[in-house]
Amino acid sequence: MKQKTCPSCNVTQNWDEIHGFENPMCSEFCTFKFTEILPLNIKKPGDCWIDVDEIMPDDFKDVLYAAVYPNGKRDIMTGHREYGLWTNGTQTISKTIAVTHWMPLPDYPCI
Numbered sequence: 001m002k003q004k005t006c007p008s009c010n011v012t013q014n015w016d017e018i019h020g021f022e023n024p025m026c027s028e029f030c031t032f033k034f035t036e037i038l039p040l041n042i043k044k045p046g047d048c049w050i051d052v053d054e055i056m057p058d059d060f061k062d063v064l065y066a067a068v069y070p071n072g073k074r075d076i077m078t079g080h081r082e083y084g085l086w087t088n089g090t091q092t093i094s095k096t097i098a099v100t101h102w103m104p105l106p107d108y109p110c111i
Contacts, residue, residue, distance in 0.1 A: 049101035057081060057102055065102040067093065078105070 005012045049066065057063045062080045069075070079088040086093040093099065 049103050051101055052099055057104075059083065062105055063102045064105060065099050068098045068100060070096050 003012055003014065057080070059081050062078060065077055065079060065086065067075050067077060067086075077088050077093075079086060079093070081087070082092075086099050
């Protein structure tokens with residue numbers, strides 16, 4: 001079993017690929033499990049931010065992503081990756097801006 005920090009509650013705890021986090025509070029609020037996201041099928045999209053060091057979204061798949069600018073400013077943007085580079089749809093994000101996490105976009109609302 002690995003030690004991993006829950007992206008939802010920020011607590012380091014036991015984690016495995018089948019059961020997710022050991023803490024039942026995290027499994028209630030954070031359903032993040034690698035076996036569920038390999039094809040980007042998260043049970044409850046938007047529950048957890050996914051660390052870019054763990055897994056990247058597919059190219060051209062729009063997601064929310066968190067970025068940190070050189071001056072420390074943080075931002076959340078919508079965009080995707082194209083051939084390994086992040087873009088917000090109109091411009092490629094500078095390599096001086098660190099993209100740290102991403103999550104799938106939620107489903108469209110029912111109308």
